[in-house]
Amino acid sequence: MARFDSPVNIFALGGLGEVGKNTYCFETDRSLILVDAGVRFPEANLPGVDYVIPDYSYLKNNRAKIKALFITHGHEDHIGGIPFLIRSVYIPVIYAPRLAAALIRHKLEDARIKDEVKIVEIDSNSVINIGDDFKVSFYRVTHSIPDSYGVCIDTNEGRIIESGDFKIDLTPVGPNFELSKLATMGTQGVDLLMADSTNAEIEGYTPSETNVRSGVEEIFDKAPGRVIVSTFSSNINRIQQVVEVAVEHKRKICILGRSMETVVGISRQYGYIKIPDASIISDDMVRNYKASEICILCTGSQGEAMAALSRIANGDHKTIHIIPGDTIIFSSNPIPGNGALIDRLVNNLVKQGADVKQNSLAFSLHSSGHPSRQELRLMLRLANPHYFMPIHGEYRMLKLHAEIGESLGIPHDHTFVCDNGDTLVLKNHVVTRGGKIPADDVYIDGNDLDGLSSAVIHDREILKNDGMVAVLVTINSKTNTLVVPPIVYARGFAAGEDTHVIRHAQMHAEEAIREIMQEKVTFGEIKTTIKNAVSKYIYRKTERNPMIVPVIMNSVD
Numbered sequence: 228m229a230r231f232d233s234p235v236n237i238f239a240l241g242g243l244g245e246v247g248k249n250t251y252c253f254e255t256d257r258s259l260i261l262v263d264a265g266v267r268f269p270e271a272n273l274p275g276v277d278y279v280i281p282d283y284s285y286l287k288n289n290r291a292k293i294k295a296l297f298i299t300h301g302h303e304d305h306i307g308g309i310p311f312l313i314r315s316v317y318i319p320v321i322y323a324p325r326l327a328a329a330l331i332r333h334k335l336e337d338a339r340i341k342d343e344v345k346i347v348e349i350d351s352n353s354v355i356n357i358g359d360d361f362k363v364s365f366y367r368v369t370h371s372i373p374d375s376y377g378v379c380i381d382t383n384e385g386r387i388i389e390s391g392d393f394k395i396d397l398t399p400v401g402p403n404f405e406l407s408k409l410a411t412m413g414t415q416g417v418d419l420l421m422a423d424s425t426n427a428e429i430e431g432y433t434p435s436e437t438n439v440r441s442g443v444e445e446i447f448d449k450a451p452g453r454v455i456v457s458t459f460s461s462n463i464n465r466i467q468q469v470v471e472v473a474v475e476h477k478r479k480i481c482i483l484g485r486s487m488e489t490v491v492g493i494s495r496q497y498g499y500i501k502i503p504d505a506s507i508i509s510d511d512m513v514r515n516y517k518a519s520e521i522c523i524l525c526t527g528s529q530g531e532a533m534a535a536l537s538r539i540a541n542g543d544h545k546t547i548h549i550i551p552g553d554t555i556i557f558s559s560n561p562i563p564g565n566g567a568l569i570d571r572l573v574n575n576l577v578k579q580g581a582d583v584k585q586n587s588l589a590f591s592l593h594s595s596g597h598p599s600r601q602e603l604r605l606m607l608r609l610a611n612p613h614y615f616m617p618i619h620g621e622y623r624m625l626k627l628h629a630e631i632g633e634s635l636g637i638p639h640d641h642t643f644v645c646d647n648g649d650t651l652v653l654k655n656h657v658v659t660r661g662g663k664i665p666a667d668d669v670y671i672d673g674n675d676l677d678g679l680s681s682a683v684i685h686d687r688e689i690l691k692n693d694g695m696v697a698v699l700v701t702i703n704s705k706t707n708t709l710v711v712p713p714i715v716y717a718r719g720f721a722a723g724e725d726t727h728v729i730r731h732a733q734m735h736a737e738e739a740i741r742e743i744m745q746e747k748v749t750f751g752e753i754k755t756t757i758k759n760a761v762s763k764y765i766y767r768k769t770e771r772n773p774m775i776v777p778v779i780m781n782s783v784d
């Protein structure tokens with residue numbers, strides 16, 4: 228690589244302090260590359276939000292420098308932001324593993340923006356030079372989706388490894404983790420390691436994905452009727468295992484749920500999930516077979532109301548209903564916060580005569596795709612970095628992961644627990660903290676790709692927490708007078724509280740309007756006056772900041 232002296236800025240637009248919207252950036256004076264462009268699915272406190280994406284304004288302001296986007300694997304928290312990203316800035320090329328590339332193409336077709344993007348498939352032998360600034364290479368990892376990679380970025384200032392999502396599975400479904408390749412990179416010298424922190428709270432090793440198989444097999448062996456397996460559509464290795472068990476047990480497989488159908492369809496097309504054509508049936512054919520000849524594979528393991536399993540349980544599915552003797556396998560663990568939803572779903576299924584099997588010590592029906600603490604230690608030993616930045620996790624996970632690094636001898640001041648938007652600077656093999664760039668959440672409502680709904684979400688938050696006050700005013704713009712005293716409506720106030728507050732808000736509004744209308748005023752000025760007078764009074768009385776909506780009517784007759 229030709230010598231070009233330019234420090235490398237390293238920062239995340241998403242992925243730190245959260246599990247989701249992973250977007251990591253590497254920038255020199257003249258080039259910028261990204262690793263992953265994910266979305267986050269909104270928490271329950273964001274009413275009406277479909278996706279959360281990063282603020283791309285820094286990229287917009289530096290658009291001329293953007294050279295490429297590299298993708299580690301095909302999960303939504305790594306590729307889901309791509310349609311939004313490429314509408315914000317021009318990405319000359321996306322380098323992605325084969326399966327991720329197929330999923331991205333499908334996603335872009337859905338968003339009708341496929342033609343604008345060049346996608347190049349990579350594998351573990353690929354080496355990509357971005358001018359003289361970056362040389363990017365890959366090593367294969369094990370995770371819950373095939374074709375997952377870690378990324379090695381060589382720069383003139385030093386070497387960075389970004390782990391992608393991984394677990395160190397020694398008996399994986401599919402190809403092995405390229406441990407020796409990682410170890411070689413570590414021996415040559417790694418300046419900065421950025422690594423997955425999702426399971427930093429869990430001691431030990433994450434069980435192998437193939438462990439799940441015997442638990443699933445045992446249930447299939449004993450199930451008297453249909454077996455309905457619910458898991459994440461993103462867990463392609465799991466789906467492959469369940470399918471193999473079903474075929475061995477001579478059961479026909481019916482796939483339900485939009486995301487499951489899409490992912491299984493693409494994965495079959497590319498050979499990542501193998502189901503004999505004769506083994507797959509559509510939902511309306513299920514009734515043509517004996518119950519003991521059926522396996523239904525569906526979405527909804529988190530109790531999501533609109534997913535296939537909930538619709539089946541509620542009797543809302545057009546063809547499939549629960550019949551006594553069904554065995555339901557939840558091949559998943561509850562995501563924190565979903566417990567109550569899942570409990571309700573399980574009760575509903577049991578009430579209808581189903582036998583529900585969840586992951587437990589007795590039945591190993593799920594294994595995480597992320598590394599537990601021993602694997603994190605192993606990763607740190609293999610990469611042997613001089614500096615360490617935990618990524619992909621909520622704050623406490625990043626913090627614990629940093630402590631693991633320190634316990635293995637990485638000095639405290641070589642360990643960086645960062646927020647989205649914090650920058651690190653790599654210069655001559657030394658990493659220091661840099662400045663801050665904007666990296667707030669941007670909320671996406673439906674098909675609004677511009678993130679304009681952030682303001683609307685903010686309004687909904689106010690409505691939910693502080694209520695709303697509407698002030699109806701009738702004026703005569705010819706005579707510049709108030710025709711009748713203002714009428715105030717309030718929503719979201721406690722009974723009793725409201726009558727008193729409303730009466731006084733009315734008086735304050737009227738007083739303020741009469742005063743300002745002594746001179747010629749615009750509607751805008753009247754509205755501002757009402758807002759100020761009413762909100763000031765209500766805040767003083769109730770310590771709340773409701774949304775104030777002034778409505779002005781002009782009665783000139």
Ligand SMILES: [Zn+2]
Pocket residue numbers: 300302370392596
């Ligand atoms: Zn992943």
Ligand SMILES: [Zn+2]
Pocket residue numbers: 249302304305392619
């Ligand atoms: Zn991830």
